[in-house]
Amino acid sequence: MNHDAYPDNYIRGILNSVKSIAMVGASPVNVRPSYFAFKYLMQRGYDMIPVNPGHVGKELLGKPFVASLSDIGRPVDMIDIFRNSSHIMPVVEEALTLDPLPKVIWMQLGARDDAAAAKAESVGIKVVMNRCPKIEYGRLSSEISWMGVNSRTLSSKRAPAPTQGMRLSLNRMSVGGGNTAASDRAAKNKSEQS
Amino acid sequence: MSDRLPGFSTLAVHAGAQPDPTTGARATPIYQTTSFVFNDADHAASLFGLQAFGNIYTRIGNPTNAVLEERVAALEGGTAALAVASGHAAQVVVLQQLLQPGDEFIAARKLYGGSINQFTHAFKSFGWNVVWADPDDIASFERAVTPRTKAIFIESIANPAGSITDIEAISTVARKAGVPLIVDNTLASPYLIRPIDHGADIVVHSLTKFLGGHGNSLGGIIVDAGTFDWSTGGKYPMLSEPRPEYHGIRLQETFGNFAFAIACRVLGLRDLGPALSPFNAFMILTGIETLPLRMQKHCDNAKAVAEYLAGHPAVASVNYAGLPSDKYNQLARKYAPRGAGAVFTFSLKGGYDAGVSLVSKLQLFSHLANVGDTRSLVIHPASTTHSQLDDAAKIKSGAGPDVVRLSIGIEDKEDLIADLEQALGA
Structure with a gap:
């Protein structure tokens, strides 16, 4: 996979197929990006599991924190890593010990580790780096258009108004533009320096 | 679903617009309302905290305006846009995110006369200091760069004589200086020139001119190219530092490659107030289709x-x-x-x-x-x-x-x- 530019179909396929998401580095602080993403993905019907050893014994929006991936105790489809690029590899290594393996490893906006990605891909796991699943879900459903963001999609179909807990259709026609090359480059440079 | 890319004319008609979810109306409705009801207290808190996508109040966003924003972002090849009341308002909102009092920006000498006035006089009282350079002499931009320089501003086709600016050459100067290049693309429109393809980081328009095209409605817009890394060196604290207005959110970290457009909306438009009327947005959208x-x-x-x-x-x-x-x-x-x-x-x-x-x-x-x-x-x-x-x-x-x-x-x-x-x- 070319990690500098993902085809919409790749992202769409992942978000349409995964049901459970373990979020490593999930924060209970409600101004942190991980909190935003956790809450949104839960509202869009994903089975969310917060992973953060610092908050075991507490809950995030009603879901109990676990200390590590191996403490989840059931299969998960996707691992969403909210850690800096330099902390990615140990999480991926732990993910590779799970049985069954996760189908997807997703690294958050600003996080990129090409060596860790290669390791995961070598055992058939799909990898996304330097993207936010909330932003991508909002973009492909066009819900993010409320904020003036270029969804890079079109549709002539009448879609229902989004309500709480509703899964949205991500199957819209894709459009060009919305270059992400510069932010990808910045994340890559940061991970190489660290 | 294929990743086939539609052409410019298709985007001019369709980008950002889809049938109204409630009524099925195919033309974009004019949502002539000041405010939008919340589902419940948690929904309200999520919207105010920037956690959820949705509408609060027309000074921050409006569904008709949002269609216009996405359409122009798509036509310019940007990641996001923000519509405002006029081209002049767009310039104030952009520079408010970039400059602190005492900072400088470099502007091409050949500009719309109204912009020359705004930069010379109005912005001086904010402590934003314009330094003029000659678009026919690229080296004059390099010479104008100082440690206080925060941006470079040019017009793609310059008023009044329709002269063409060498966008790529000036974008090289901007990149070297580590500052964003802002291009006013009013006289070209994205049909003739797409400045982002030539190195622009931010594009502004007076929508009043060719985009609206019928001389009936004022408007302005800011397009975020998504190309600038705002996190380096603390030079752009509105983007990189925790914002007290939003309980410590860092906009670049949260919104990635459309953080600048979000900053313009939630720090600029929200607090300065130059909102575009949804009626004007509708008129301009109709213009853009042709x-x-x-x-x-x-x-x-x-x-x-x-x-x-x-x-x-x-x-x-x-x-x-x-x-x-x-x-x-x-x-x-x-x-x-x-x-x-x-x-x-x-x-x-x-x-x-x-x-x-x-x-x-x-x-x-x-x-x-x-x-x-x-x-x-x-x-x-x-x-x-x-x-x-x-x-x-x-x-x-x-x-x-x-x-x-x-x-x-x-x-x-x-x-x-x-x-x-x-x-x-x-």
Whole structure:
């Protein structure tokens, strides 16, 4: 996979197929990006599991924190890593010990580790780096258009108004533009320096 | 679903718009409302905390305006956009995110006169200091860079003479200086030039001109290219530092490659207040649907009129980059191969009196201070917009006593030429 530019179909396929998401580095602080993403993905019907050893014994929006991936105790489809690029590899290594393996490893906006990605891909796991699943879900459903963001999609179909807990259709026609090359480059440079 | 990319005309009609979820209305409805109800207290808190996508109050966002924003972002190839009340408002909101009092920005000397005024006088009282550079001398931009420089501002096609700016060369200077390049793309529209393809980080427009295109509605817009890394060196604290207005959110970290557009919305528009009326957004959206058709006709007509004027015995010179003999013709071929725009100047051998006489005799051309209308427009700067300046200052700003500016509309070109013929002849 070319990690500098993902085809919409790749992202769409992942978000349409995964049901459970373990979020490593999930924060209970409600101004942190991980909190935003956790809450949104839960509202869009994903089975969310917060992973953060610092908050075991507490809950995030009603879901109990676990200390590590191996403490989840059931299969998960996707691992969403909210850690800096330099902390990615140990999480991926732990993910590779799970049985069954996760189908997807997703690294958050600003996080990129090409060596860790290669390791995961070598055992058939799909990898996304330097993207936010909330932003991508909002973009492909066009819900993010409320904020003036270029969804890079079109549709002539009448879609229902989004309500709480509703899964949205991500199957819209894709459009060009919305270059992400510069932010990808910045994340890559940061991970190489660290 | 395929990743096939639709063309510009398809985007001009469809981008951002889909049938209304509630009524099925196919044209974008005018959501003429100040505010939007919340589902419950948690939904309200999520919206105010920027955690959820949705509408709160029309000063922050509106569904009609959102369609306009996404459409222009798509046409320019940006990640997001923010519509505001005017082109001038767009400039204030952009620079508010970039400059602290005492900072500098470099601007091309050849700009719309209103922008020169805004930068020189209004922004001075905010402590934002403009440093002028010459777009015909790229090295003058490099020389103007200091540690306080926070941005570079240029027009793609510059008012009033329609000269073409070497966007790529200036973007190289901006990249080297580590500052964003802001391009005012009003006179080109994305149909002729897409500045982001040439290195722009931010694009601004007066929507009032060719994008709206019908001379009926004011508006402005800011497009985020998503290309600038705001996190380096703490130079852009509005983007990189925790924002007290939002309990410590860092906008770049949270919104990634559209953080600048979000900053303009939640820090700029929210607090400065220049919101666009949804009715104006609707009018401008309707205009944009025909942008490719109109813009081509504007350019074709302008070229025909410029060629006619260049051969007229009463005309001393014509400044139109679409003419092969023009100083900017090479740049026009590179940046605007479909046409060099429709705003240009020419000068009359008869000087000031001939200019006044021409304007008074024209029957189709309207004498007014706007450009980018379906109607052809004329202004004699020396007797109107620039009449307060002395002769030397008039000449320096491209508004000498003999200069007339035209904005060519989409009428039949034969009628425009006939009108000029009768007004120049008698």
